[in-house]
Amino acid sequence: MSKLVIAIPSKGRLKEACGEWFAARDVALEQEAGSRGYRARFAGLPEIEVMLLSASEIASSLLAGDIHLGITGEDLLRESAPQIEGRLAMVMGLGFGFADVVVAVSNAWIDVSTMADLDDICAAYAATHNKRLRVATKYANITRGFFAHNGIADYRIVLSAGATEGAPAAGTAEVIVDITTTGATLRDNGLKILDDGVILKSQATLSASLTAEWNEGARAACEKLFAALGADYRALSAQF
Amino acid sequence: MSALPYYGPSDIDALNTQAVTLLKLFGARGYAREEPSVLQPAALFLDRSGEEIRRRTFTLTDPSGNDLALRPDLTIPIAKRLVESVAALPARISYNGMVFRHESKSDLPVQFFQAGVELFGEADKAKGDVEILSLSVEALRAACLKDFTIRMGDLGLFGALVDALTIPEHWRSRLKRHFWRAGYVETLLDRIGHGDETSRLPQDETEIAALLEAQGDAPRAGRTRGEVIARARAKAAEVLKLDGNVAGAITRLLSISAPIEKALSDIRALLKTAGIALEAELAAVEARVALLKSLGVERVEFNAHFGRSMEYYTGFVFELRSLSGTELAGGGRYDNLLELLGAPKPVTAVGCAIHTERLLATIKGGA
Numbered sequence: 001m002s003k004l005v006i007a008i009p010s011k012g013r014l015k016e017a018c019g020e021w022f023a024a025r026d027v028a029l030e031q032e033a034g035s036r037g038y039r040a041r042f043a044g045l046p047e048i049e050v051m052l053l054s055a056s057e058i059a060s061s062l063l064a065g066d067i068h069l070g071i072t073g074e075d076l077l078r079e080s081a082p083q084i085e086g087r088l089a090m091v092m093g094l095g096f097g098f099a100d101v102v103v104a105v106s107n108a109w110i111d112v113s114t115m116a117d118l119d120d121i122c123a124a125y126a127a128t129h130n131k132r133l134r135v136a137t138k139y140a141n142i143t144r145g146f147f148a149h150n151g152i153a154d155y156r157i158v159l160s161a162g163a164t165e166g167a168p169a170a171g172t173a174e175v176i177v178d179i180t181t182t183g184a185t186l187r188d189n190g191l192k193i194l195d196d197g198v199i200l201k202s203q204a205t206l207s208a209s210l211t212a213e214w215n216e217g218a219r220a221a222c223e224k225l226f227a228a229l230g231a232d233y234r235a236l237s238a239q240f
Numbered sequence: 241m242s243a244l245p246y247y248g249p250s251d252i253d254a255l256n257t258q259a260v261t262l263l264k265l266f267g268a269r270g271y272a273r274e275e276p277s278v279l280q281p282a283a284l285f286l287d288r289s290g291e292e293i294r295r296r297t298f299t300l301t302d303p304s305g306n307d308l309a310l311r312p313d314l315t316i317p318i319a320k321r322l323v324e325s326v327a328a329l330p331a332r333i334s335y336n337g338m339v340f341r342h343e344s345k346s347d348l349p350v351q352f353f354q355a356g357v358e359l360f361g362e363a364d365k366a367k368g369d370v371e372i373l374s375l376s377v378e379a380l381r382a383a384c385l386k387d388f389t390i391r392m393g394d395l396g397l398f399g400a401l402v403d404a405l406t407i408p409e410h411w412r413s414r415l416k417r418h419f420w421r422a423g424y425v426e427t428l429l430d431r432i433g434h435g436d437e438t439s440r441l442p443q444d445e446t447e448i449a450a451l452l453e454a455q456g457d458a459p460r461a462g463r464t465r466g467e468v469i470a471r472a473r474a475k476a477a478e479v480l481k482l483d484g485n486v487a488g489a490i491t492r493l494l495s496i497s498a499p500i501e502k503a504l505s506d507i508r509a510l511l512k513t514a515g516i517a518l519e520a521e522l523a524a525v526e527a528r529v530a531l532l533k534s535l536g537v538e539r540v541e542f543n544a545h546f547g548r549s550m551e552y553y554t555g556f557v558f559e560l561r562s563l564s565g566t567e568l569a570g571g572g573r574y575d576n577l578l579e580l581l582g583a584p585k586p587v588t589a590v591g592c593a594i595h596t597e598r599l600l601a602t603i604k605g606g607a
Contacts, residue, residue: 082344083344106455106459107458108458109463110448110451110472111468119417121463123413125463130580144294151418151421151424168461169459189459191458
């Protein structure tokens, strides 16, 4: 890795928003010919290699040190590893890709509005059914951390591959932890967010891997890019 | 220390020799050795111990698709076996074997040896506590550790004070459930005092039922209509007024961490202020102190907040530490575990586990 490698989302709304964000800072993103859409570059910055990866791959590549910089959702970064301190640095939120990671329960649970209520329900469920309440989510690490912080131990995580909001109706889980932007999907499924159940207010974030190889060339390129983007290079370089 | 230890010839020899000494002592006291398999059904730990244990448990799926776990302790497999084999009680069991626990700090070993004892079904709890405590002290001495300190706690004292509070039952169980979380019980008590748990639910049963009907076809999600209405009514009727004296006593109890004599006189003083008598509980603590004195153990500390991080402890808890503060052995009472594992009626249980590698290192280091 002699060049500076930055990864940006390869598809969907995040990809478009990224392009607009760079364009607004006069950094033009150009598709590299013949790369089948997996590579790009910034006009006038040949020392930077731009890779197009899926948002979750960007999170794991940052943690593994395979790339220097990456743009992906904070939710995916926090889910990728319970401890990110010392492994990656979040440089700046980019003001798009907003989503909240929330704890939601059925509207029919009229007696449940807080995590303390949920704690009671978990304990009562374990006592009466002799098995644990199931929480469907694709955010197992975030869920574990938040439930532990709220002192809830009597539950089980059911990994969900998609359509998590349907789990309570389908009977595959009693509670869900999922992302939401407007809350409409949750409402449509008869679910409500707990008052103190917003775990994370996530947005697209420019992050730097602290485990990647930061040689002279990569540092110089990063400083140049950050100057163009209005990001704080000093705060980052202090962590290398 | 490495996360994946390698035992050289002299290391493993020394560990084996020490294990033989410990098991011989346990055997002489009537504790027969058992050895559960290293791989256990994952559900055994995950269903009962919750996500906190899951976070630290290594799990795997075998080629046929069965979920297995590397045992994070031997207590649960041994207790499970006891439940299934319908053994005669009281039962005395000892063990020595490898356990596996994921550590968030990458330099701590994820596998280590534990030697321990379990006493099941001893009806006289105070007698059982004393038996396990004295055997633990004997074991460390048999391994040639000259000096160590003891830290004790008792979840029973806390439970008895909480029972003395005039608050709804689910608040009592909430407080007991969160005993082991530093600071949180105080937060809960504070919350009761200030009543920010105000309910938005109507008081009237018909209105509650109407509110539930208004939710349309929202999923029941594992709870019956009756369960929801019953809890909603209880919550709406909740008038949280805390007896300030008792709440104060609980907060002060949790802050006690002192040499045992001072701790006991502090506890007596705070019980007197709160107007609560806990003679049986205090007598049990004093019996343990007298035992330790007769065994010549001088450094005994009582820490009322000390409840161990494993959630299954229910009463007396203790920890034996090196003079430099390393935890060498720990144990306590866990009277609910066997019922959770399927025993048809309650079976008392008390036990202790020794971290034999730390014990050996402490002895070698001359501490």
